[in-house]
Amino acid sequence: MRAIGKLILAGAVAMAAAGLGGCGEREQVIVYKQGKYQGKPDAQPWQNDPGQSLYTSSKWNKGDKASWEAALRTRNLGQNEYTRAE
């Protein structure tokens, strides 16, 4: 009889613990894991020889990022017709 009483008590304690556990708050914000690019590597545009293509007026030194950026910046500023008209 005492054993059954203990069993019932243990069961009640377990149920109370499980019930109270439901009252707790869990973190509900999903933490997204940023994916990593799985494809092939790509070359940078300044690694190309400027003479490799036809009909281009841009000039830069092969492999020199700064000179490529300067060439592209010149081209970029050509879009401003206010300065072109001056």
Next chain:
Amino acid sequence: MARMKFLCDAERCIECNGCVTACKQENEVPWGVNRRRVVTINDGEVGAEKSISVACMHCSDAPCMAVCPVDVFYRTEEGVVLHDKDLCIGCGYCFYACPFGAPQFPQAGAFGLRGKMDKCTFCAGGPEKDLSKEEFAKYGSNRLAQGKLPACAEMCSTKALLAGDADVISDIFRQRVLKRGKGTDLWGWDTAYGKPGAPQAKPATGAKS
């Protein structure tokens, strides 16, 4: 250099679709795929009609990159968002995620099967040997590797569509709006475009451009 961006001036766009045609021609884009298109609101209403040219905006925090289950997207040092077509499974998640409807899917079979995703590359090609036939076949022209800007912007007859380094093109746009004479009339103009050196941009008094 900051980041490569497009900027379309709705005051100047005349809906000529020159940018769309230039893109199609430069990249030999297949039938049914539109990397760039012109969107018009209030079509036909005199004085209220506005057009804007839309393509991939090469977002700094691109939603397509975030949702792609096979991680085919990458961002170049110049801030151009590109993808590897060899790995693309054509699921279309990027199309749902993109707020601009940039990802396009060519019809690969007779029953409407989706092909591999195709989108604007900022004329920067893709992960193949630069200026090679393979690169052109998969991704189109690589104009950045030739020291050129995207064909759509360079072809734009009214220069409504600007492309290039974000700092440079926003400077061009800033100057343009000031010349128009409604610089500070625009809500939030100073906040968005005021330079640290000259925070209070004054509108010009001359005639509108």
